[in-house]
Amino acid sequence: MRHPPRSVLLTAAGTSVLVTGALVxxxxxxxxxxxxxxxxxxxxxxxxxxxxxxxxxxxxxxxxxxxxxxxxxxxxxxxxxxxxxxxxxxxxxxxxxxxxxxxxxxxxxxxxxxxxxxxxxxxxxxxxxxxxxxCATGGGPPTSPPPTPPPPSGTAPALHVLGAKLVDASGAPRRLLGVNRSGGEFMCVQGHGIWDGPVDDAAIKAIADWKANAVRIPLNEECWLGLSDVKPEYGGANYINAVKDLVTRVEAHGLTPVLDLHWSYGQYTGNSAGCSDVHATCQKPMPDAQYGPSFWASVASTFKDDPAPVFDLFNEPYPDRATSSTTDAWKCWRDGGTCPGISYEVAGMQDLVDSIRNTGSKNVIMAGGLAYANDLSQWTAYKPADPAGNLAASYHGYNFNTCASESCWNSTLAPVAGQVPLIAGEIGENTCAHGFIDQAMKWFDDRNLSYLGWAWNTWDCSSGPSLISAYDGTPTAYGIGLRDHLRALNP
Missing domain, CATH: 2.60.40.290 (Immunoglobulin-like)
Structure with missing residues (x-):
């Protein structure tokens, strides 16, 4: 989702989770x-x-x-x-x-x-x-590494791909039905904290009380890597530990965490540019080769011993806006490199899959298509190779998208869902109602597919759109549609 202006997002200061890093x-x-x-x-x-x-x-x-x-x-x-x-x-x-x-x-x-x-x-x-x-340095640094933290011990299931379905360790099908918890992609790089609003146990329990079983967590590449343009208190070890803490809490409630690379490095000023900044302050058309593979290698190394988290490679690719050639756009999506209309070196989906698998991680990976993950028309033709066989397709659907009708879903999404798990990483609408998502959820329910609503944040539902008006789970008029639907599926 492309975010509303900062003045809409921050009507109050966000709550951050900070953990001291191992700084010499x-x-x-x-x-x-x-x-x-x-x-x-x-x-x-x-x-x-x-x-x-x-x-x-x-x-x-x-x-x-x-x-x-x-x-x-x-x-x-x-x-x-x-x-x-x-x-x-x-x-x-x-x-x-x-x-x-x-x-x-x-x-x-x-x-x-x-x-x-x-x-x-x-x-x-x-x-x-x-x-x-x-150079001058610190005195008396530790001579042994800090202990490696154990994997989370919550109740979230281990997931893998079996045919065109997501299944747990016993082989039982698992649909991801839940919400997006936005904040980790923008608060840190804007210097306001790490999370937008509370992410404590009570806040996660409120999500679980909607009968959700998954939470998508958007992340920022530069904050995770601790680059110099991010305040130290919100980047590097502090950011990583905050994400690890949130994943642990999410899993403890039986929810699947979906970690998503949302905002990334690379200057793009072409068609549909979200910002002119080289830094990770908005949605870029593609991940960058300079930091993208390093981000995913670090994330995958952090969570590779925990089979519960799912990795969403890149929020909303749009190389198709940078070039008029559909073939060039899909090649850029898969292979990266020098892409028409994009000034920085691109990391393709294959590059990111490889950076994850080279760590030994076998976690399930999601890859969204073109047009802000709304176009999956050639996804199967260009899908990256995954030696672990744990690849899923990601679709984003809003009432204002091109592919937002049953006819389009039948012609472009159904063939993909016949080959790999299909997950709607984001569904939503800007009407402050739920007519569109009601239609989308029924289509996905009829095919036993997954979807997550955007977003579990207290913004104006017409510009966010937001599911809640308070972090205790009080729904907006739009959020009532998702909440009541999830509760009906799992009373």
Missing amino acids: PVAKAQGATPACTVAYSVTNQWAGGFQGSVTITNNGPAVSSWQLTFDFADGQKVTQGWNAAWSQSGATVTAANESYNAALGSGASVTAGFLGSWQGNNTVPTVFKLNGTT
Whole structure:
């Protein structure tokens, strides 16, 4: 869903969940100011892998290029990174500037991140050199990694694909019927928090009381990776831990969490652009190759030992708005690369599937089609290959979309649903009524398919649209339609 203006979204301050990250303190120099300081942090860690970040501050004269080096003590390896050109020779890691962040003025800082592997110990490096000069760092970092958190122990079912159906571990069919809990895609990058409204146990119970069994959670790429344009209190480890906490609460109520890459990096100013910003402040036409695969590798590594979460690759692709060629648009969707009308390097759906599966994750993956996930007409012809066989199609349907009628659903959605699970990741309408979603839910019910209403937020239902007027589950006139329907399905 493309969001309403900020003034509509934030009528009150959102509630955020913050968890302190594993930041190594930067020592204060005695006497002369050091030429540079470096803060190194482990923002996320799991068995055999971790996500790290370095923030470099230049305390000396401005430089036109920079190169940071440090050594790992325990055989750790950098596997991929962002905001720098990362390389490794033996124990020595090098992070060199990219063309867009080469200049580092006096007093300026730059943050770069990476994914790495570790075995045994993950000791934090202690010596960092910027352009050959040793930087000030923290004293006494931990010599052993923080414990790897166990997977959530809630009651949400393990899911996989069997034929064209989603099933649980026993092989029983499982439809995803629920809501979207928006906020994690925009609050952090706009500097207001992590969530828009409460996400505590009472708030999740209110969703479960509607007889929902799934919650889609939109995420922000730059906030998860902790890039420098995001306030530290809302990015990196703080953001990741907030998402993990929410997933745990959702699963504890028996609900399936659907993690969705919603807002991403890359400057697009073409047809139907949502913003001109290079940063992840709106819906872009396609995920970016610079950070998109790293985002999904980190998310998948975080949750790969928990078979309950579902991964929704990219909220609403629209490469078809950037080019007049339908063939070019579908090729861009699947293969990425240099796409007509899009100025940044694109990560295709195949790239994202590969980044998830390369972590060992077998979680179910959703992929939405063109036209903001409303067009699935050539989805089966261009579907990415999934070695795990756990791929589902995602459709978004609103009353104002092109494909919003039974005739279109019969001609374009039904053939897809005959081959893979079909999930309506978003359904909704901007009428403050529920006539359209009533029709859509009946069509999906008749075929035992899944759908999630947009959105469990207290916005104006004509511009959101929003299902609730209060986080205790009080429905809007629009939300009454979804609530009563879900309760009728599961009295």
